Amino acid sequence: MTDPAERAQRFAQLLRDDPRYPPAAYRFVTEALEYAQTSLGMGQAKPTEPSPFEDEPDEETRQKIGDRHLTGQELCEAIRQYAMDQFGYMAKCVLNNWGIHETGDFGEIVFNLIRIGQMCKTPDDRREDFDNVFDFDEDLHGQFKIKLPE
Numbered sequence: 001m002t003d004p005a006e007r008a009q010r011f012a013q014l015l016r017d018d019p020r021y022p023p024a025a026y027r028f029v030t031e032a033l034e035y036a037q038t039s040l041g042m043g044q045a046k047p048t049e050p051s052p053f054e055d056e057p058d059e060e061t062r063q064k065i066g067d068r069h070l071t072g073q074e075l076c077e078a079i080r081q082y083a084m085d086q087f088g089y090m091a092k093c094v095l096n097n098w099g100i101h102e103t104g105d106f107g108e109i110v111f112n113l114i115r116i117g118q119m120c121k122t123p124d125d126r127r128e129d130f131d132n133v134f135d136f137d138e139d140l141h142g143q144f145k146i147k148l149p150e
Contacts, residue, residue: 011023021100021112024098028086028098035085072129072130076106080139083095095136103134103136107131
């Protein structure tokens, strides 16, 4: 099992290697996965590919993500719902502030986390599964239309 210091080192190295997204973006995507599984009941049991790290994912990660797996499209939908729940009308603004401008950015974050053993994937999962799942302008703002009295 990986100790917390090693996990922190891997994450710090990830941020140095790929500075596009701040730690808050990674935390948000991880929280959205947990929200999808616990609050939305999404995901199904699927075997995952072995991690590049012999002892990853560790028990803490397994407990967080459980044994249920979401597709890229399902996770994007869960992220959209979680963003709306957490940030309301400001969801797009918050995500954009973190460097997230399209659903493909979620894929970049997820696959970075897979690379350091913080998330798992199945043999069928691809980074491209996250591309163009929803439109940020329409699906993060569309529900909040202000109607003026006539």
